[in-house]
Amino acid sequence: MADMLSTTAAAPAVIRRADYRAPDWLIPDIALDFDLDPALTRVEATLSVTRNGDHDRPLRLDGDGLVPLAVKVDGRTLEEAEWHLEAGALIIPLSGDSHRIETLVELAPQSNSKLMGLYASGGLLCTQCEAEGFRRITFFPDRPDVLSRYSVRMSADKARFPILLANGDPIEQADLPDGRHSALWNDPFPKPCYLFALVAGDLACNADSFVTMSGREVQLGIWVKEADLPRTAHAMKALKDSMAWDERVYGREYDLDVFNIVAVADFNFGAMENKGLNIFNSRYILADPETATDIDYDGVEGVVAHEYFHNWSGNRVTCRDWFQLSLKEGFTVFRDQNFSADMGSHAVKRIEDVRILRAAQFQEDSGPLAHPIRPESYMEISNFYTATIYNKGAEVIRMMALMLGAERFRAGSDLYFDRHDGEAATCEDFVAAMEEGGQIDLGQFRRWYEQAGTPHVRALLSHDPVAQSVELTLEQTVPATPGQPDKQPMAIPLRTALFDPATGQHHGDELLMLTEPKQSFTFTGFAAAPVLSINRGFSAPVIVETNRSQADLAFLSAHDDDPFARYEAMQQLMVNVLIGRIAGQDTDDGAVIDAIRNTLTDPALDPAFVAETIRLPSEAYLGDQMKIVDPDAIHAARDALQTKIGAELMPLWRDIHAKTKANAFSISSAAKGARKLRNAALHYLVASGAQDGPAIAFGQFSEADNMTERQAALGTLANGSSPEREAALDIFYNRYSADALTLDKWFQTQAFALHPDAVEQVQALGQHKDFTLANPNRVRSLYGAFAGNQWAFHHGSGKGYALVADCIIALDKLNPQTAARLVPPLGRWKRFDEGRAALMRAQLQRILAQPGLSKDVTEQASKSLE
Ligand code: ARG
Numbered sequence: 001m002a003d004m005l006s007t008t009a010a011a012p013a014v015i016r017r018a019d020y021r022a023p024d025w026l027i028p029d030i031a032l033d034f035d036l037d038p039a040l041t042r043v044e045a046t047l048s049v050t051r052n053g054d055h056d057r058p059l060r061l062d063g064d065g066l067v068p069l070a071v072k073v074d075g076r077t078l079e080e081a082e083w084h085l086e087a088g089a090l091i092i093p094l095s096g097d098s099h100r101i102e103t104l105v106e107l108a109p110q111s112n113s114k115l116m117g118l119y120a121s122g123g124l125l126c127t128q129c130e131a132e133g134f135r136r137i138t139f140f141p142d143r144p145d146v147l148s149r150y151s152v153r154m155s156a157d158k159a160r161f162p163i164l165l166a167n168g169d170p171i172e173q174a175d176l177p178d179g180r181h182s183a184l185w186n187d188p189f190p191k192p193c194y195l196f197a198l199v200a201g202d203l204a205c206n207a208d209s210f211v212t213m214s215g216r217e218v219q220l221g222i223w224v225k226e227a228d229l230p231r232t233a234h235a236m237k238a239l240k241d242s243m244a245w246d247e248r249v250y251g252r253e254y255d256l257d258v259f260n261i262v263a264v265a266d267f268n269f270g271a272m273e274n275k276g277l278n279i280f281n282s283r284y285i286l287a288d289p290e291t292a293t294d295i296d297y298d299g300v301e302g303v304v305a306h307e308y309f310h311n312w313s314g315n316r317v318t319c320r321d322w323f324q325l326s327l328k329e330g331f332t333v334f335r336d337q338n339f340s341a342d343m344g345s346h347a348v349k350r351i352e353d354v355r356i357l358r359a360a361q362f363q364e365d366s367g368p369l370a371h372p373i374r375p376e377s378y379m380e381i382s383n384f385y386t387a388t389i390y391n392k393g394a395e396v397i398r399m400m401a402l403m404l405g406a407e408r409f410r411a412g413s414d415l416y417f418d419r420h421d422g423e424a425a426t427c428e429d430f431v432a433a434m435e436e437g438g439q440i441d442l443g444q445f446r447r448w449y450e451q452a453g454t455p456h457v458r459a460l461l462s463h464d465p466v467a468q469s470v471e472l473t474l475e476q477t478v479p480a481t482p483g484q485p486d487k488q489p490m491a492i493p494l495r496t497a498l499f500d501p502a503t504g505q506h507h508g509d510e511l512l513m514l515t516e517p518k519q520s521f522t523f524t525g526f527a528a529a530p531v532l533s534i535n536r537g538f539s540a541p542v543i544v545e546t547n548r549s550q551a552d553l554a555f556l557s558a559h560d561d562d563p564f565a566r567y568e569a570m571q572q573l574m575v576n577v578l579i580g581r582i583a584g585q586d587t588d589d590g591a592v593i594d595a596i597r598n599t600l601t602d603p604a605l606d607p608a609f610v611a612e613t614i615r616l617p618s619e620a621y622l623g624d625q626m627k628i629v630d631p632d633a634i635h636a637a638r639d640a641l642q643t644k645i646g647a648e649l650m651p652l653w654r655d656i657h658a659k660t661k662a663n664a665f666s667i668s669s670a671a672k673g674a675r676k677l678r679n680a681a682l683h684y685l686v687a688s689g690a691q692d693g694p695a696i697a698f699g700q701f702s703e704a705d706n707m708t709e710r711q712a713a714l715g716t717l718a719n720g721s722s723p724e725r726e727a728a729l730d731i732f733y734n735r736y737s738a739d740a741l742t743l744d745k746w747f748q749t750q751a752f753a754l755h756p757d758a759v760e761q762v763q764a765l766g767q768h769k770d771f772t773l774a775n776p777n778r779v780r781s782l783y784g785a786f787a788g789n790q791w792a793f794h795h796g797s798g799k800g801y802a803l804v805a806d807c808i809i810a811l812d813k814l815n816p817q818t819a820a821r822l823v824p825p826l827g828r829w830k831r832f833d834e835g836r837a838a839l840m841r842a843q844l845q846r847i848l849a850q851p852g853l854s855k856d857v858t859e860q861a862s863k864s865l866e
């Protein structure tokens, strides 16, 4: 491998956490002057620089693709010999301890296809600087521990760019000759350059206001294309709810007089928390019943909250270096998860979050790209915006919150914010504040920051009828991961309860701390053997294996008072049946069907919770339970069980489907729950093979007054081969082809379809006139979705692998960040049979052999081959 890399391209440099050094120069102030134009933008920067410590190193200003047209020091233009470029960076030797540096560069935003730095999107000009995009705008020490006060002047053609926005507060506006105008913005809070932003364009504003807890009025603006204004109400509500929530739950108040959000169509990720000027992928702002599903509505609410919460967890307290990324991301995900739970159902939100964790993070943690939530090294930091940093990072915070309890956790977070306000902090700073503020020893717990891999816990319960006691033996192992062959035991908090099967009650919920490789806990007062409920609420991000029988699981699926544990018991019941079938055994599915029937007919249960628990584990999750994944056997077994459940419970499905039809659309939790259950019923009804299934689905598709029911019906039809399938796809396309976000659903539905011809269909869609590699949402809708469709992507011929590799190779030339995100599915070859593994490796090698491959894709593909 090393040989191959060295013959094709120089291996990208490895950046190590251990090499951190404080910055040589500080930049207390920066003034930027943008002469904006999509074809040619001029950027003048004036930096006040001060020497940091006693050293004689030159000033080094990062740059990426920049050419300095002029360099001045203290007003004097330098000769070319007085500076030089080194790996894109501008190096200037300086004699004194503080100087004024001026630079001038030119940019071409309209040809910036990487969508990092200043770029054009749908007639707008906008920026994305995290992690290292600012160096594509101007020469600057592009690292998060250099904090500066920004003053930003923009000038542009007034007709094309009537709105000019930047961070902080608007200071002045002026008309200029030749139809141009200018605006000046000032941000009083020192910030790292990754939080810089500007937007210029023809935008309309949904304007509102919020009065903070100290009585200050903040002007809120959500800026979109005029036609999209009616789709911004949900985002505005989410913003105001978030502002109130952060005051109530964390005591954190917003600090500027304005807070603006802009939606753009072309965006590499979800959104960005630039100070006072959040920039969003439009899919996380725009929502109306006609085009957005309930999942989309929840996505808008969660991401608006996430970016808003960053104002404290990320902006006021930022990261010292990018190895600390989880400091802001893990904590902020934890905060947005709890916010969303408070806005809706705690039980359902927890189930959804765990499902995402297992689908994305557990897979990452068990593969070649596994890394701790605080990594030790990277080649390209963009590759570390991962489910591990975000979602496992949030789980680690959640465990601390659980161990501390609400009050002490709040004391810890108060201490953290107060102590580090205005600073660039580390994960260790956070843990130390929790330790001190919350009065707890987190010594061993810190291993969650150091060790990668999902811990496995084996829980065995044994009953002694004579002593009337039970012994719970817990054993943990942390699997080897790249660079970490040997692991230390972790501190694992496990919420546990023991149920008396006779009464259906338990004897209290206890938090057991598993800290040793093997530990036993004894409980007395059990004449009969109890049933174990463990990792309740998913208290720790671990894989638990138990010796519980199908009868125990069936009992818990009906009686556990912890909704997550109840869901989990049901899932395990299904997993056991399916894994047996996949292995060729004729396992009995009676308990599964009974449990689903009981759940469906329990009037005490929330329909949204019912819908979650009755769905079969995904094909990918079943694959995760196997040493060697057999995609075809998994699909066959799951499909057959689905058909059987559909047929056996047919009257229930029909009844629920009819009963949950609403008269008018509402976005309330109750209405969302009813739709979720209705869609689940439709899904089983069609899966049963009932003659009228496709017609009923087509009926729902045609009559629905909302996208949640319309898309679910389309998805159900897409799995089959009925005439209704093609009819519905055509209708959907004709109705929405002009609306990019909704057309994405048309691509995505087909890429997700459990259809034997899915590979050919995706291949054809890649040639469709509406497909483009220039828009990341479109790429993710087709190839991202397809790579997550286990049965289709892992087609035994390898044609699915070739399709994704072709996309990666083509996209890498335009947008390496988004291309690199498609690599990990190809890296899971160790989990597949030798035939598939060889085909996957061959595609990774083909990718690596491309001349001029980006650092982003090189890192992901080369690590994936190891
Ligand atoms: N900080 C942003 C968020 O989580 C994500 C930025 C991702 N950007 C990137 N280049 N990886 O809200």
Ligand code: ZN
Pocket (backbone or CB within 6 Å): 306, 310, 328, 329, 332
């Ligand atoms: Zn974030």
